Amino acid sequence: MARVRALTRRRGKEVKGAQLTLADLTLDTAAKTVTRAGQPIKLTAREFGLLELLMRHTGRVLSRAEIAGDVWEESFDAGSNVVDVYVNYLRNKVDKGFTQKLIHTVVGMGYVMRVE
Amino acid sequence: MTIRNRLTWLFVGLVAVLLLAVMSVIYVLQLDYTQEEFQQRLLDRAEVTGYVFLEQDELRAEAFQNFQRHYLRRTLTNEVLQIYDARLTPRFLAEDIRVKVPDPVLAQILTEKLVYFTIGSRQAVGLFYHDNQGDYIIVAAAENIFGQARLEHLATILACIFVTSMVAIYVAGRVFAGKALAPIAAVNDQVDRITAQDLHLRVNEELSHEQDEITRLARTFNRMLERLEDGFETQRTFVSNASHELRTPLTASIGELQVLLNREREPAAYREALASVLGELQQLKQLLNNLLDLNQTSSANLTDDVRLDELPWEVREAVAPDQRHRVQITLDELPADPAPLEIRGNRQLLSRALTNLLDNALKYSAPDTPVTLHFSYNAGLVRLQVKDQGIGINEKALPQIFQPFYRADNARGVVGHGVGLPLARRIVELHGGQLRVQSRLGEGTTAEVLFSVVG
Numbered sequence: 001m002a003r004v005r006a007l008t009r010r011r012g013k014e015v016k017g018a019q020l021t022l023a024d025l026t027l028d029t030a031a032k033t034v035t036r037a038g039q040p041i042k043l044t045a046r047e048f049g050l051l052e053l054l055m056r057h058t059g060r061v062l063s064r065a066e067i068a069g070d071v072w073e074e075s076f077d078a079g080s081n082v083v084d085v086y087v088n089y090l091r092n093k094v095d096k097g098f099t100q101k102l103i104h105t106v107v108g109m110g111y112v113m114r115v116e
Numbered sequence: 117m118t119i120r121n122r123l124t125w126l127f128v129g130l131v132a133v134l135l136l137a138v139m140s141v142i143y144v145l146q147l148d149y150t151q152e153e154f155q156q157r158l159l160d161r162a163e164v165t166g167y168v169f170l171e172q173d174e175l176r177a178e179a180f181q182n183f184q185r186h187y188l189r190r191t192l193t194n195e196v197l198q199i200y201d202a203r204l205t206p207r208f209l210a211e212d213i214r215v216k217v218p219d220p221v222l223a224q225i226l227t228e229k230l231v232y233f234t235i236g237s238r239q240a241v242g243l244f245y246h247d248n249q250g251d252y253i254i255v256a257a258a259e260n261i262f263g264q265a266r267l268e269h270l271a272t273i274l275a276c277i278f279v280t281s282m283v284a285i286y287v288a289g290r291v292f293a294g295k296a297l298a299p300i301a302a303v304n305d306q307v308d309r310i311t312a313q314d315l316h317l318r319v320n321e322e323l324s325h326e327q328d329e330i331t332r333l334a335r336t337f338n339r340m341l342e343r344l345e346d347g348f349e350t351q352r353t354f355v356s357n358a359s360h361e362l363r364t365p366l367t368a369s370i371g372e373l374q375v376l377l378n379r380e381r382e383p384a385a386y387r388e389a390l391a392s393v394l395g396e397l398q399q400l401k402q403l404l405n406n407l408l409d410l411n412q413t414s415s416a417n418l419t420d421d422v423r424l425d426e427l428p429w430e431v432r433e434a435v436a437p438d439q440r441h442r443v444q445i446t447l448d449e450l451p452a453d454p455a456p457l458e459i460r461g462n463r464q465l466l467s468r469a470l471t472n473l474l475d476n477a478l479k480y481s482a483p484d485t486p487v488t489l490h491f492s493y494n495a496g497l498v499r500l501q502v503k504d505q506g507i508g509i510n511e512k513a514l515p516q517i518f519q520p521f522y523r524a525d526n527a528r529g530v531v532g533h534g535v536g537l538p539l540a541r542r543i544v545e546l547h548g549g550q551l552r553v554q555s556r557l558g559e560g561t562t563a564e565v566l567f568s569v570v571g
Contacts, residue, residue, distance in 0.1 A: 044423045045430070072429070072445070085450040 020055040022102055023115050025094065027055050034094075041093050046071060050086055051094065054103065054113040063110040087111055120293040127289035128282060135281055139274045146270055150263040151239075155232055157192065158241040162256040165197050170247040192258035194238065200253040202226070207252065215257050217242070225253050299323040299330040307337055315345040357521035361403060361533050365396040372396075399531065406535040409468065410520065410542060418547065420463045424498050424567060425450060428489040430463075431470040439478050442485070448492035456569045457493065461547045469543035469551075472536035473502040473563045479530050481506025481560070500565040509555035517553060526557075 018029040024037045032048060034041045043051065049071045054062065064083045072082065087103065095101045104112050196215045201207045204222045215235050225231045225242035233240050240257035306319045319337045324330035376389045428445045435443060451457070477487040481504040490501040509517060513524035518541050521534040537553075544551040544565050555561040 082447045089454050
């Protein structure tokens with residue numbers, strides 16, 4: 001246990017201050033927190049992973065397969081709607097109630113985060 | 117106050133009230149009858165007097181008194197007969213000082229024609245009598261000695277009956293109540309005799325009539341004793357199994373260390389032996405953790421909001437790294453709204469339950485075969501399946517796999533204690549879910565966790 005703690009401490013120091021920001025949305029990769037306009041947003045681990053991926057690649061369109069492979073470390077059957085559903089979950093938590101939308105769908109290609 | 121005394125006194129009280137009511141009615145009726153009868157007799161006297169004096173003209177007072185002495189006096193005590201005319205003055209007979217009839221009463225007789233009244237201890241009747249010589253008032257008065265005596269006698273008899281009845285009812289009530297409650301006392305004595313050491317004893321179910329309350333009480337006691345005995349038995353088996361499971365790795369470690377200390381060895385040998393002992397100790401610790409969890413899981417610490425669709429990934433991360441590649445996660449369609457996927461519970465416990473299922477799947481199947489973790493949601497039902505292509509479970513063994521420490525025959529070759537599955541089920545049920553296991557010997561096993569969520 002002590003060893004595990006020591007490891008996380010070291011890792012924590014490494015990425016300390018690693019904050020990703022887009023408009024008024026902030027994601028802290030170390031503390032695993034997300035705030036928008038100062039309000040904290042509660043995300044599940046997978047939702048956080050998805051948001052982190054999108055924010056790390058702001059402005060770049062990510063395909064469903066790319067997202068699935070990164071967030072779920074899995075390639076889903078074409079039938080699974082998990083990526084779409086999770087992007088939707090994330091939109092409800094991040095964009096809902098704000099006039100400025102940050103998560104966008106690129107028809108036929110995938111998803112992208114940017115300020116429009 | 118015992119039930120027996122309460123019943124007896126209730127019984128006595130009820131009978132006393134009933135008896136008093138009946139006796140009062142009897143007494144009042146008798147009183148009424150006595151009075152009416154006496155008044156009738158007084159009226160007869162008055163009429164006879166009127167007839168004798170006024171119809172038989174010119175009868176002298178002495179002759180009447182003679183007549184009265186001969187024919188009438190004996191039957192009524194202290195009888196007085198008086199005749200008044202319309203001016204309320206005594207006629208024919210001198211006014212008897214003992215019975216001075218007040219004038220208002222006489223006047224009342226004149227208007228009402230017939231009046232019953234009392235003078236001192238005497239009852240009296242006043243009769244208006246119309247004759248060719250004029251209007252008269254005849255008063256007959258006497259003491260109702262016999263009637264009074266009869267009433268007193270009746271009262272005495274009734275009182276005697278009341279007292280004896282009460283005594284009889286009390287005694288009978290006590291006897292019957294005692295008899296009715298005797299089986300309860302017997303059940304009480306028998307239950308008292310049963311201690312933790314002889315839980316196999318039972319209460320006699322034939323103490324009373326079939327189907328009555330006491331027989332039911334005895335049956336209820338017996339069912340409770342059965343459950344207690346089962347519980348004690350389970351506990352005993354559990355303790356003896358647990359002791360055995362704890363002793364085995366300890367004995368192995370001690371043996372290994374003793375051999376190691378026999379003589380000087382190469383450092384490599386020490387390292388190898390210590391690694392082996394460390395492995396044993398880790399096994400032991402895991403077993404103890406599982407045992408503690410098995411006894412300590414309670415609904416008190418279900419305070420996290422757990423997203424069930426996240427669990428498969430959390431669980432896979434908990435698997436040993438060299439095994440992780442075997443775990444394949446598949447997802448069905450997810451609902452557009454994530455609310456039904458979230459339940460209130462304990463994330464750590466739920467993760468432990470699924471990890472146990474996943475560990476079993478990995479342990480009891482060949483190292484190169486995949487294990488599938490499948491998540492699906494449909495109409496308010498969340499389903500988490502752990503599917504392997506392993507050795508499977510014998511049909512006969514299947515009902516017993518949730519017993520702590522139970523190990524199927526074909527599982528003996530694999531390290532394990534038989535605690536993981538019971539613990540998993542306990543945790544799942546604590547969260548309001550269901551754990552089912554389906555298996556086919558030699559083909560594989562599917563463990564299924566089901567949660568009914570609000571859709």
